[in-house]
Amino acid sequence: MYKLHYSPGNASFAPHAIINEVGVDVELVMVDRATNAQKSPEYLKINPAGRIPTLEDGDLVLFESAAICLHLADKHPEANLAPALGTNARAHFYKWMMYFTNTIQPDVLIYHYTARYTTDEAGVPGMKAGAHERINHWFDIIEENIGTGPYVLGDTFSATDIYLTMLCRWGRLQDPKPASRTKIGKLVELVLARPAIQKTIEAEGIKGPFLV
Ligand SMILES: N[C@@H](CCC(=O)N[C@@H](CS)C(=O)NCC(=O)O)C(=O)O
Structure with a gap:
């Protein structure tokens, strides 16, 4: 347990x-x-x-x-939440997991907790705007580089899809919303339809639409 x-x-x-x-x-x-x-x-x-x-x-x-x-x-x-070790698919799995946690996530944190990242209060709005722009760019890169889908790794569902769905929720205040992109939107819809994901949402007491 x-x-x-x-x-x-x-x-x-x-x-x-x-x-x-x-x-x-x-x-x-x-x-x-x-x-x-x-x-x-x-x-x-x-x-x-x-x-x-x-x-x-x-x-x-x-x-x-x-x-x-x-x-x-x-x-x-x-x-089967990760491809076999040593395969090209596993390499892409690592790439996307690192991209999500290492490239997007820090900017999402800067966006949500901007004041923590500077001692200059006057600079907060500019920092937030910069993070907003970068986040949109990072999601565009995903949309343009995940291939034909429907999942991050193609036709195989993996932990990367769950992680991306979580980031789409965190980015829901973005304009445009991350999941408004065609491929990402379809992927997140598939992930949210999974019983295990619904069980998680319910257990955490998350109310209302997940991405709005
Ligand atoms: N790099 C960490 C970041 C985790 C993180 O920032 N968690 C947020 C919630 S999403 C948190 O703990 N915020 C409260 C705080 O920073 O005091 C991870 O991925 O586990």
């Missing part, structure tokens, strides 16, 4: 959805962001970065959402 420290719709969403895709039991521990529980001394012992999520898997305590996703995909090969 896994223990996942989460907050609804946060970076814990992808690991949570993967756990549900795999079909194993999970104990969900809500991290109360209203009280900044992610910065409490107790939580910092398992996640020194003070961020959500953290996964406990027996003796293993893991932070960083993408790392948790990769670990879960590796641990449950029967769920």
Whole structure:
């Protein structure tokens, strides 16, 4: 049984959805962001970065959402959430996971938490506008480079599709919305139709349209 420290719709969403895709039991521990529980001394012992999520898997305590996703995909090969090691498909899988977590995610964080990234309050609107532009460009790159789909890796569903769907939710305030792009929109629709994803949305208590 896994223990996942989460907050609804946060970076814990992808690991949570993967756990549900795999079909194993999970104990969900809500991290109360209203009280900044992610910065409490107790939580910092398992996640020194003070961020959500953290996964406990027996003796293993893991932070960083993408790392948790990769670990879960590796641990449950029967769920086919990652292509075989050493294949070209696996290389593309790594590329997209890193692109999502390393290129898009930091700009989404800058967009949502702009004031944290500067000591110059007057520069906040400009920084936010810059992040907005870059995020749109990053999503355009996905749209133009994921091939014929319907998934990130072609006709095979993988953990990358779940991660991208989570990023589309975070980017829903963008103009245009990430999922308004043809291929991304179709992909996200397929992901959201999956029972495991619906189960995750329900378990996290996410109300209303996922992408609006
Ligand atoms: N690189 C980290 C970032 C996680 C992250 O930024 N989580 C946000 C929620 S989506 C968070 O913990 N925010 C609260 C805070 O930074 O205090 C990961 O992917 O796990």
